Amino acid sequence: MADGYHGLMQTVQIFPVTGIPEVEPGNDVAALIIAAIETSGPEVQPGDVLVVTHKIVSKAEGRIFEAVDETAYRTAIEAEARAIIRRRGDLVIAQTRHGFICANAGVDRSNVTGDRAVLLPLDPDRSAHGIRMRVRQATGVDVPVIVTDTFGRAWRRGQTDIAIGISGIAAIDDHRGRPDANGRIMEATEIAIVDEIAAAADLAMGKSTAIPVAVVRGVAWQPGEGRLTDLVRSAGEDMFR
Amino acid sequence: MADGYHGLMQTVQIFPVTGIPEVEPGNDVAALIIAAIETSGPEVQPGDVLVVTHKIVSKAEGRIFEAVDETAYRTAIEAEARAIIRRRGDLVIAQTRHGFICANAGVDRSNVTGDRAVLLPLDPDRSAHGIRMRVRQATGVDVPVIVTDTFGRAWRRGQTDIAIGISGIAAIDDHRGRPDANGRIMEATEIAIVDEIAAAADLAMGKSTAIPVAVVRGVAWQPGEGRLTDLVRSAGEDMFR
Numbered sequence: 001m002a003d004g005y006h007g008l009m010q011t012v013q014i015f016p017v018t019g020i021p022e023v024e025p026g027n028d029v030a031a032l033i034i035a036a037i038e039t040s041g042p043e044v045q046p047g048d049v050l051v052v053t054h055k056i057v058s059k060a061e062g063r064i065f066e067a068v069d070e071t072a073y074r075t076a077i078e079a080e081a082r083a084i085i086r087r088r089g090d091l092v093i094a095q096t097r098h099g100f101i102c103a104n105a106g107v108d109r110s111n112v113t114g115d116r117a118v119l120l121p122l123d124p125d126r127s128a129h130g131i132r133m134r135v136r137q138a139t140g141v142d143v144p145v146i147v148t149d150t151f152g153r154a155w156r157r158g159q160t161d162i163a164i165g166i167s168g169i170a171a172i173d174d175h176r177g178r179p180d181a182n183g184r185i186m187e188a189t190e191i192a193i194v195d196e197i198a199a200a201a202d203l204a205m206g207k208s209t210a211i212p213v214a215v216v217r218g219v220a221w222q223p224g225e226g227r228l229t230d231l232v233r234s235a236g237e238d239m240f241r
Numbered sequence: 242m243a244d245g246y247h248g249l250m251q252t253v254q255i256f257p258v259t260g261i262p263e264v265e266p267g268n269d270v271a272a273l274i275i276a277a278i279e280t281s282g283p284e285v286q287p288g289d290v291l292v293v294t295h296k297i298v299s300k301a302e303g304r305i306f307e308a309v310d311e312t313a314y315r316t317a318i319e320a321e322a323r324a325i326i327r328r329r330g331d332l333v334i335a336q337t338r339h340g341f342i343c344a345n346a347g348v349d350r351s352n353v354t355g356d357r358a359v360l361l362p363l364d365p366d367r368s369a370h371g372i373r374m375r376v377r378q379a380t381g382v383d384v385p386v387i388v389t390d391t392f393g394r395a396w397r398r399g400q401t402d403i404a405i406g407i408s409g410i411a412a413i414d415d416h417r418g419r420p421d422a423n424g425r426i427m428e429a430t431e432i433a434i435v436d437e438i439a440a441a442a443d444l445a446m447g448k449s450t451a452i453p454v455a456v457v458r459g460v461a462w463q464p465g466e467g468r469l470t471d472l473v474r475s476a477g478e479d480m481f482r
Contacts, residue, residue, distance in 0.1 A: 011256050101396040154342075155341075160436050190399045191391070195440070196401050203441055233396050
């Protein structure tokens with residue numbers, strides 16, 4: 001729980017939060033999440049983690065690109081990219097302003113009404129922090145918030161949800177120097193727990209259903225005030241850029 | 242559930258399976274898992290997924306490298322590698338015989354008693370299949386099995402658990418051509434659901450506790466008889482090799 005490791009493992013539960021309407025630019029996404037939780041549950045508890053897909057955050061923040069034809073879509077990708085890492089045919093792997101390396105610089109045409117594409121939030125950590133503060137104010141419970149997106153991987157087919165913004169939780173669950181189950185000091189095990197929580201939350205959301213928020217309960221996370229961008233490898237330690 | 246998608250999302254639950262002893266070469270790992278489930282639960286139900294960390298599988302299969310000094314460890318890595326992808330100082334990123342690209346060709350010194358290192362199973366899909374058949378025989382329930390390992394990522398710090406062997410479940414949850422929540426046909430969303438389940442299971446296992454097995458309940462997975470190695474990108478479609 002929030003106070004650090006405990007020896008007793010427990011059941012992890014992931015609750016989909018239903019009843020969040022289609023989000024439009026200017027909407028108060030924190031208010032929509034709070035209302036949905038109040039109406040449909042689950043009541044947030046200390047130790048819970050709130051996971052929010054970035055699309056509703058981006059839409060609320062006006063990070064929508066209108067009237068997308070192919071040319072406009074390509075232009076948006078180039079505009080969002082700080083650097084193009086690889087290009088093959090229509091596929092662009094780019095580094096975003098945040099440092100993330102992903103397909104199409106995070107510009108996404110799926111799950112958006114009409115001919116619009118969604119961009120990543122300008123500062124997803126800040127977005128997560130804003131939601132966390134509002135939820136704390138409304139419920140009295142300080143739950144960490146993880147904002148997620150769906151990314152591909154370098155050497156494996158398929159995509160998984162990962163964290164792109166965090167507040168109130170340590171991104172890395174650092175096992176370096178901690179004895180393992182055999183009393184041996186473990187080497188170089190740094191679990192990206194916020195990415196594991198993001199992936200787990202996606203299992204309760206589905207992709208073709210409109211469930212953009214989940215509450216994850218029972219995970220032994222550690223509090224932290226770092227930024228998700230701490231997870232991004234610098235060019236110097238990146239062997240594949 | 243096993244019969245495909247349903248519109249109603251439900252709570253996902255991840256149960257750690259406790260009481261599995263230290264595994265030694267020649268042990269019957271399926272029998273140990275079945276005994277632990279019978280003793281401590283949870284009773285497996287149709288729709289559940291059984292997640293097993295590869296280390297107990299590798300140990301039972303004798304995939305242990307004894308008397309590891311640094312030279313022997315380096316030799317084991319070179320022996321396990323089909324190809325070296327990158328090398329920087331002591332860090333080796335290699336392709337394994339299965340096609341996986343990972344640090345140290347999957348040779349791992351953490352969480353092993355004494356001076357031993359664990360290698361990956363020779364055929365993790367086959368290992369998963371063997372456990373699945375034994376669990377079906379013992380319980381009457383055919384649950385898919387995912388064998389996992391902890392891998393790093395190209396551009397992000399930290400590691401997450403992913404699938405290295407599967408049986409009875411489709412590795413990719415293919416949303417291509419399926420309408421999204423707005424009725425729009427989604428583009429290129431292929432969720433690597435077995436990797437999301439692997440990551441989720443790790444949340445209930447922890448790294449410094451000896452919980453090598455979890456039961457995941459409430460995920461809308463699709464049955465399949467493919468191999469996990471289907472997830473490995475061929476050299477031709479790999480932009481980062």
